[in-house]
Amino acid sequence: MSIIVQKYGGTSVADKDRLFNVARRVKEYYTKGNKVVVVVSAQGDTTDDLIEKAKEINESPSKREMDVLLNTGEQISMSLLAMALEKLNCPVISLTGWQVGIRTNSQHGNARIKRVDSERILRELDQNKIVIVAGFQGVNRYDDITTLGRGGSDTTAVAIAAAIHADLCQIYTDVSGVYTCDPRIVPDATQLSDITFDEMIELASLGAQVLHNRSVELAKKFNINLEVLSSFEEKPGTIVKGDHSVEKMLVRGIARDNDVARITLKNIDDTPGKAFVVFSLLSKKNINVDIILQSLGRNGKQDITFTVPESMLESAVQILNDEIKLVGAEEIVYDKDVSKVSAVGAGMASNPGVAADMFEALYNADINIQMISTSEIKISVLVKQEDADAAVRAIHDKFGLADI
Amino acid sequence: MSIIVQKYGGTSVADKDRLFNVARRVKEYYTKGNKVVVVVSAQGDTTDDLIEKAKEINESPSKREMDVLLNTGEQISMSLLAMALEKLNCPVISLTGWQVGIRTNSQHGNARIKRVDSERILRELDQNKIVIVAGFQGVNRYDDITTLGRGGSDTTAVAIAAAIHADLCQIYTDVSGVYTCDPRIVPDATQLSDITFDEMIELASLGAQVLHNRSVELAKKFNINLEVLSSFEEKPGTIVKGDHSVEKMLVRGIARDNDVARITLKNIDDTPGKAFVVFSLLSKKNINVDIILQSLGRNGKQDITFTVPESMLESAVQILNDEIKLVGAEEIVYDKDVSKVSAVGAGMASNPGVAADMFEALYNADINIQMISTSEIKISVLVKQEDADAAVRAIHDKFGLADI
Numbered sequence: 001m002s003i004i005v006q007k008y009g010g011t012s013v014a015d016k017d018r019l020f021n022v023a024r025r026v027k028e029y030y031t032k033g034n035k036v037v038v039v040v041s042a043q044g045d046t047t048d049d050l051i052e053k054a055k056e057i058n059e060s061p062s063k064r065e066m067d068v069l070l071n072t073g074e075q076i077s078m079s080l081l082a083m084a085l086e087k088l089n090c091p092v093i094s095l096t097g098w099q100v101g102i103r104t105n106s107q108h109g110n111a112r113i114k115r116v117d118s119e120r121i122l123r124e125l126d127q128n129k130i131v132i133v134a135g136f137q138g139v140n141r142y143d144d145i146t147t148l149g150r151g152g153s154d155t156t157a158v159a160i161a162a163a164i165h166a167d168l169c170q171i172y173t174d175v176s177g178v179y180t181c182d183p184r185i186v187p188d189a190t191q192l193s194d195i196t197f198d199e200m201i202e203l204a205s206l207g208a209q210v211l212h213n214r215s216v217e218l219a220k221k222f223n224i225n226l227e228v229l230s231s232f233e234e235k236p237g238t239i240v241k242g243d244h245s246v247e248k249m250l251v252r253g254i255a256r257d258n259d260v261a262r263i264t265l266k267n268i269d270d271t272p273g274k275a276f277v278v279f280s281l282l283s284k285k286n287i288n289v290d291i292i293l294q295s296l297g298r299n300g301k302q303d304i305t306f307t308v309p310e311s312m313l314e315s316a317v318q319i320l321n322d323e324i325k326l327v328g329a330e331e332i333v334y335d336k337d338v339s340k341v342s343a344v345g346a347g348m349a350s351n352p353g354v355a356a357d358m359f360e361a362l363y364n365a366d367i368n369i370q371m372i373s374t375s376e377i378k379i380s381v382l383v384k385q386e387d388a389d390a391a392v393r394a395i396h397d398k399f400g401l402a403d404i
Numbered sequence: 405m406s407i408i409v410q411k412y413g414g415t416s417v418a419d420k421d422r423l424f425n426v427a428r429r430v431k432e433y434y435t436k437g438n439k440v441v442v443v444v445s446a447q448g449d450t451t452d453d454l455i456e457k458a459k460e461i462n463e464s465p466s467k468r469e470m471d472v473l474l475n476t477g478e479q480i481s482m483s484l485l486a487m488a489l490e491k492l493n494c495p496v497i498s499l500t501g502w503q504v505g506i507r508t509n510s511q512h513g514n515a516r517i518k519r520v521d522s523e524r525i526l527r528e529l530d531q532n533k534i535v536i537v538a539g540f541q542g543v544n545r546y547d548d549i550t551t552l553g554r555g556g557s558d559t560t561a562v563a564i565a566a567a568i569h570a571d572l573c574q575i576y577t578d579v580s581g582v583y584t585c586d587p588r589i590v591p592d593a594t595q596l597s598d599i600t601f602d603e604m605i606e607l608a609s610l611g612a613q614v615l616h617n618r619s620v621e622l623a624k625k626f627n628i629n630l631e632v633l634s635s636f637e638e639k640p641g642t643i644v645k646g647d648h649s650v651e652k653m654l655v656r657g658i659a660r661d662n663d664v665a666r667i668t669l670k671n672i673d674d675t676p677g678k679a680f681v682v683f684s685l686l687s688k689k690n691i692n693v694d695i696i697l698q699s700l701g702r703n704g705k706q707d708i709t710f711t712v713p714e715s716m717l718e719s720a721v722q723i724l725n726d727e728i729k730l731v732g733a734e735e736i737v738y739d740k741d742v743s744k745v746s747a748v749g750a751g752m753a754s755n756p757g758v759a760a761d762m763f764e765a766l767y768n769a770d771i772n773i774q775m776i777s778t779s780e781i782k783i784s785v786l787v788k789q790e791d792a793d794a795a796v797r798a799i800h801d802k803f804g805l806a807d808i
Contacts, residue, residue, distance in 0.1 A: 016460050050480075054487055056420050061487040068498055069483035072476035076454070079473035083458055083465040094472055098502065099547055120547075143503055143524075 002167040003125070004029055007039040007135065007157035011174050012231035013077050014044035022172075022231060023084035026130060030090060035125045037164065039135040039157040040081055042073025063108035067137075067147045071097075074134035074153075082132050092130040095120065097137035098145070102156065104138035110149035111138060113156070113218075116163035125164075133160060151212020158215045162222035169224050171211060172231035177238035178203065178210055180401035181254040185389045188402040192252060194239040199252050202344040202378045216240060243346055250354055251345040251399040256392050258385060260290070260340045261313040262370065264305040265320070267330035270297035278304060278320070278327055285319050287312045291340070291373040291382060304329075305371065307382060310336055338370065339388035342380040343395055355379050361398035367391050406571040407529070408433055411443040411539065411561035415578050416635040417481050418448035426576075426635060427488035430534060434494060439529045441568065443539045443561040444485055446477025467512035471541075471551045475501075478538035478557075486536050496534040499524060501541035502549070506560065508542035514553035515542060517560070517622075520567035529568075537564060555616020562619045566626035573628050575615060576635035581642035582607065582614055584805035585658040589793045592806040596656060598643040603656050606748040606782045620644065647750055654758055655749040655803040660796050662789060664694065664744045665717040666774065669724070671705040671734035682708060682724070682731055689723050691716045694744070695777040695786060705734075709775065711786060714740055742774065743792030746784040747799055759783050765802035771795050 006029070008022050022038075030036045050069050054061050075096055082094040101117030124131045135153025138146050148155055154171055161169035178200065181189040195203070197220035204213045210228055219226045219240065229237025268274050275294060282289055287308055295303040308316050313334060320332055348354040358379055362369055367390060371382035383391050396402065410433070412426050426442075434440045454473050458465050479500055486498040505521030528535045539557025542550050552559055558575055565573035582604065585593040599607075601624035608617045614632055623630045623644065633641025672678050679698060686693055691712055699707040712720050717738060724736055752758040762783055766773055771794060775786040787795050800806065 019461060053480075053484065057423060057484050058487040058491040062490055065483045065486040065490065065498060068486070068500075069480060072479050075476050075479075076457075076473060079469045080457065080461050082469040082472070083462040086466055086469065087462040092469075094469060096472075096549075099549075145500075145503075 001033045001035065003035045003037075003164060005037045005039065005157050005161040005164075005166045005169045006172060007153055007170065008041065008172045008231055009153065009174070010041040010044050010046070010077075012172055013040055013081060018231075019077075019081055019084045020087075022081060023088055023090075025231070026085060027088050027090050030130050036130050037121060037125070037160055037166070038081065038130065038132045039153055039160065040074060040077045040132060041135050041153040042070075043077045043080075046073040046076065064144060067108045067145050070147050071134075071137050071145050074136055078132045078134045085130055085132075090130055091128060092132060093124050094132040094134075095124075096134045097156075098139040098143065100133055100160070102138035102159070104140055104146045104148065106140040106142070106144070106146065108144075108146055111140070111146035113138060113148065113159045116159045118163040121160065121164055151214045154212050154215035155218060158218045158222075158224055158226070161224045162218070167225065168227060169219065170227045170229060170237075171215070172229060173210065174230065174232065175210060175228075176230040176233055176235060177228050178240070178253070180252065181392055181396050182256065185256060185392045186254075186396045186402075189396065190402055192238050193236070194241060195252055196243040196346050197240060198243065198377055199344050199346055200240045202342070202375070203253050203255050211240070250347040250351055251343045251395075251401065252347075253344050254392050254396050254399075254401065255342045255344065256388050257340040257342075258388065259310050260307050260338055260382070261310045261334060261336045262305060262307050262338050262382065263313070263316060263320070263332065263334045264303055265327060265329035265332055266303050267301040268304055269328050270300050270302045274328060275304060279306075281319055281323055281327070282308070282316055285315055287316050287319075291371045291380065293371050301330075307338070307340070307371070337385045338382050339385045339391075340380050340382055341388055341391045341395065342378050343399070344378045346377050348377060348379070357398055358395055361394040362391055365390055365394035367394065405437045405439065407439045407441070407568060409441045409443065409561050409565040409568075409570045409573045410576060411557055411574065412445070412576045412635055413557065413578070414445040414448050414450070414481075416576055417444055417485060422635075423481075423485055423488045424491075427485060427492055427494075429635070430489065431492050431494050434534050440534050441525060441529070441564060441570070442485065442534065442536045443557055443564065444478060444481045444536060445539050445557040446474075447481045447484075450477040450480065468548060471512045471549050474551050475538075475541050475549050478540055482536045482538045489534055489536075494534055495532055496536060497528050498536040498538075499528075500538050501560075502543040502547065504537055504564070506542035506563070508544055508550045508552065510544040510546070510548070510550065512548075512550055515544070515550035517542060517552065517563045520563045522567040525564065525568055555618045558616050558619035559622060562622045562626075562628055562630070565628045566622070571629065572631060573623065574631045574633060574641075575619070576633060577614065578634065578636065579614060579632075580634040580637055580639060581632050582644070582657070584656065585796055585800050586660065589660060589796050590658075590800045590806075593800065594806060596642050597640070598645060599656055600647040600750050601644060602647065602781055603748050603750055604644045606746070606779070607657050607659050615644070654751040654755055655747045655799075655805065656751075657748050658796050658800050658803075658805065659746045659748065660792050661744045661746075662792065663714045664711050664742055664786070665714045665738060665740045666709060666711050666742050666786065667717070667720060667724070667736065667738045668707055668709040669731060669733035669736055670707050672708055673732045674702075674704050674706045678732060679708060683710075685723055685727055685731070686712070686720055689719055691720050691723075695775045695784065697775050708733075711742070711744070711775070741789040742786050743789045743795075744784050744786055745792055745795045745799065746782050747803070748782045750781050752781060752783070761802055762799055765798040766795055769794055769798040771798070
């Protein structure tokens with residue numbers, strides 16, 4: 001007998017048929033003797049519909065009242081799923097965030113979980129009930145309703161798994177697991193049977209949109225066994241877990257991120273402190289800078305090149321132009337048609353050959369590398385956006401990921 | 405400065421325009437320096453839509469989960485009203501039943517309020533906020549969500565008014581107040597400026613569907629000043645209050661109830677205990693019996709005639725037929741085409757002339773009286789349904805109610 005937390009996203013509970021699909025799966029785990037806690041998101045487009053309803057009334061409502069409104073989405077889906085399980089003759093109880101005691105800070109719309117009370121959930125599990133919990137929501141210290149922002153329901157599931165010491169936390173989604181690469185780019189991408197927390201974090205932040213990083217970081221912190229799997233298929237997913245293996249695959253997955261733009265400040269004075277000026281200006285506007293390349297000085301001038309999310313390009317260029325004297329650049333140029341392609345794998349940390357193999361693959365594919373960035377477990381390159389898919393395929397092939 | 409509780413029904417908050425209509429009215433009271441608590445129902449058909457959604461999944465869901473689901477209706481309308489008030493630059497906060505601390509028993513779907521905590525509401529009022537509270541909902545001692553059943557939001561408003569010692573509790577509805585009679589039957593029916601709790605209770609239970617009796621009884625218990633008024637018009641409504649007047653109008657209003665059917669048990673043995681047998685059979689099936697008439701015995705036989713709600717006629721006749729031997733009647737006959745017409749007024753208690761005047765009015769209108777029932781403050785007669793409207797008009801005229 002295990003304690004299992006299962007999380008189902010909005011697509012998985014979108015309508016009657018899907019609700020019963022989920023209910024049958026939950027019942028199967030329950031009937032095998034497991035204690036099952038189910039975390040649900042709002043059905044399909046419910047959250048978007050509620051936001052639209054609010055905007056009709058007030059285009060900028062307070063975040064507190066928005067949270068009160070959005071909160072109803074998960075409350076509806078959790079009660080409907082409970083009714084579906086009742087229909088299948090399962091003892092079941094649904095609980096909201098405040099009923100469980102999911103305590104958060106007061107940052108409405110993007111609250112962080114501070115504590116999860118385990119008492120009510122454990123009491124219901126002890127009475128052999130299936131417990132359904134509303135994802136994405138909690139209450140702050142004043143008993144005001146909060147929502148957790150993006151990736152919130154995944155985070156709810158992991159936090160509950162940690163609080164009740166669950167043996168496994170399953171995240172059901174519309175893909176069957178974590179792949180070596182996006183199957184839309186590389187048709188022979190293969191599903192990984194397992195992956196480490198660190199690798200998952202790199203892959204997630206690099207554009208492989210399976211699990212939100214918040215939930216993976218939380219799972220890593222409490223060493224929760226996560227499984228990512230499909231709610232529409234009957235097959236094992238990918239286990240995300242701590243790094244216990246002795247021998248490791250060098251490269252586990254290849255990610256591509258098109259939401260990136262490159263900015264170059266040309267002919268900046270080659271004096272100390274210029275880089276500091278540039279990046280503190282951007283940081284004040286909450287613009288995230290990723291890869292940075294500073295050219296060697298020449299004739300007392302140098303170039304600084306860096307990448308930002310494409311959505312922040314406009315405001316980045318504007319703030320830099322506004323302060324062009326302070327920055328001291330002769331010209332600001334930028335390019336939106338770039339992509340970041342990354343190879344991720346805990347095994348590469350101690351193996352310098354990985355970078356060389358990656359660059360060779362790109363060279364053979366006749367793809368020019370604009371920028372390079374490395375960390376302990378990843379190598380990222382910036383390439384022309386039109387080359388990105390070819391780059392992904394070339395690297396995927398080079399590391400033989402189709403054959404694992 | 406007064407503390408005012410206002411309750412707005414589902415029709416009053418059904419869409420954007422109506423929400424702003426309510427918001428402007430609330431703001432008006434607030435701007436005049438009053439402390440305002442607003443109780444709202446779910447928007448328009450929301451509750452029915454949610455019930456339908458549930459029935460698609462499970463035709464007989466548990467009442468607990470149904471309450472979890474229905475609860476979202478008021479949560480949506482209260483947050484939208486809060487956003488409308490924010491748009492009008494009013495400081496406002498919305499609170500659910502559990503956030504206020506509306507404590508009920510555990511009868512899901514039809515819970516009774518046991519206690520209302522005043523602390524949170526008073527704290528928010530002290531901070532000069534308009535407080536919006538979800539009607540119709542509460543929590544039981546296990547923190548499980550309950551709903552209050554029919555008339556629930558009115559009851560929430562009155563219970564809050566009692567808890568925070570409000571000066572006035574206004575129930576906004578789609579009629580402008582309490583009338584001497586249904587204006588659809590008697591066009592010159594007039595609106596009463598005030599009415600006593602007892603009169604209101606008789607009128608409400610007799611088919612003048614303005615206020616639910618639960619809320620009036622609660623208001624009577626705590627001596628809350630109630631006002632029934634229209635959310636669509638700008639004029640005073642009807643005050644419902646304790647009986648402080650020295651001189652009273654004899655008759656205050658005339659009600660008609662078509663949801664009534666007459667059953668006669670013919671030629672029952674004229675022996676003690678027969679009536680007991682009949683009415684205990686009906687009571688076991690939760691069938692409410694209203695007017696009862698027992699004929700004088702003749703040749704050792706007698707008839708028993710009584711009325712039941714029309715919706716319960718079928719099951720009443722069935723149980724009596726099933727137990728026909730026990731009942732000992734020769735024949736069971738019934739008539740659905742009857743109506744109960746009642747005159748209500750606290751003043752008639754000590755005035756026997758009222759009944760005579762009423763019967764005279766009916767005689768002059770050539771209307772036959774089938775049965776009669778009287779209480780301290782009402783006289784009801786059973787007439788043919790086709791005669792009911794004429795009976796109402798005749799009595800209304802007789803007591804000069806158009807001229808008050």
